[in-house]
Amino acid sequence: MVATQRAQQQRALTTRARLLEATFEGLLEDGYAATTVGSVQARAGVARGTLLHHFPTRSALMAGVVEDIVERRLEVLDDSLPVDLSESASWDEVVDLVWRALRSPAYTAALELWVAARTDPDLREALVPLQQRIFAAVHRSVTLLVGADHPQAAMLVQFTIDLLTGSHLAGVLEPRLGTDRVVEAWKVALRTLAGAWGEGRAR
Template sequence: MAEPSYGDYEARSRVTQQHILDTAVDVLIELGYSGASTLKIQERAGVSRGRLLHQYPNRDALLVAAVQHIAEARVASTGERTVRPKNPGKRIDAAVDALWSMYQQGYFWAATELWLAARSNRHLAEALAPKEQALGATIRTVIDEMFGSDLTSRPEYADVRDILNTSMRGVALTYAFDPRDPSSDPHLAGWKRLARRMLLT
């Protein structure tokens, strides 16, 4: 039997790393920051402690990497799946729907756990800040692509994008204690009207 090649080893390592990151996000969502210990993640992932610590030297490094990796993948996937109608009004509606869907995904709650913990954890805040800045740039790029260059060139566009993001984040947080169907959220129609009014008139 042939010895595994370096490429085989690298492929297995990437699969293991992805599994660890997915598990870390799941544990963070389920148990919160205080409950997402490296031991719990190790047990759930079914990997050795040595393998886990080899990839990530401490819990905060692991959790930050996990949330950022999952978020980048989900944001990119959302952007790829979004229909971009030629009609500007319909494209605005589709982009608002897609943006709102980002706040219904698990990584949003995982990120929220880290944001809250970072308020009183300087080391976590220092690890999280540059990652969040990079992720924010990625999210803005994806949102811009969903709206299209004819709309992003409008003087009011940056304000629209910021208003939508901050408002959606605030509304999404209420789902923590008041879960409901996000597709029928009354704010959704209002966000679309606001975006249309600011970008089309």
């Protein structure tokens, strides 16, 4: 009996993972509007009842994808980041990390959902708690990298996230010339600000 229950639980987890992967791929390839319950069902190769058992509504399915992104796909939230906390990361490394995260497939899929949630009350209700979790986790992770004892670590991290997010969004529809120079210029400015405000552990 125990073995049977474990097998059933494993099958359920496998099916759930397949549904989330199908939804993630749909968001990347087709966008939010085209990633319907029916399209995910077809892509995952499961019965409609099976999908609805795991995710009763489309909003629940999309919230599940965001949670999956938080848990598995965003490098900036990865607990296994190879950082020796006895030596904090450099500000340049932090900029590179955030910039990679913003250009990742994970962020692209999440962006599809955030834009859709602006005019979809059910989706917005499902995503707001996850949004708060993402923002808090990103801020905590990056602050940990630079060393929380820097007197302005929180502010400098927020500057970095906001500036790089804006630079990325400005080039979503069409790549903008000079964006890489903006990123490199911010590294210089960030090092200057960090030094002027009390360098602490960040280099």
